[in-house]
Amino acid sequence: MDSWHTTFLGLRRLPREVTAFEIEVFFQFSAAESRIIEERRRPELKLGLALQIGFLRMSGRLLDAVRIGPVLLWRHLACDSASSPRTWHRCARSTAARRR
Secondary structure, eight states, rough: OOOHHHTTTOOOSOOSSOOOOHHHHHHHHOOOHHHHHHSSSSSHOOOOOHHHHHHHHHHSSSOOOOOOOOOOOOOOOOOHOOSSHHHHHHHHHHHOOOOO
């Protein structure tokens, strides 16, 4: 295990900020993992499942209830699981705005 990873072990809450690197390491899913999330959850539960899986990877524990989280993380999860046209549209707009 890398030393930077040990800082997250045992966390009970999401950190206030996460870096793009942390999102890529913990919250980026393979095609097979994404397919499982897609097939096994209704649209309104997919983001929650993706968040739980990523947090489990990050801290080694399940995440308690969350009211607020890092915006960058929510955008990533929404874009990654853009199953509904409305979600995809918002994702596309925010991605285009970041490119400018």
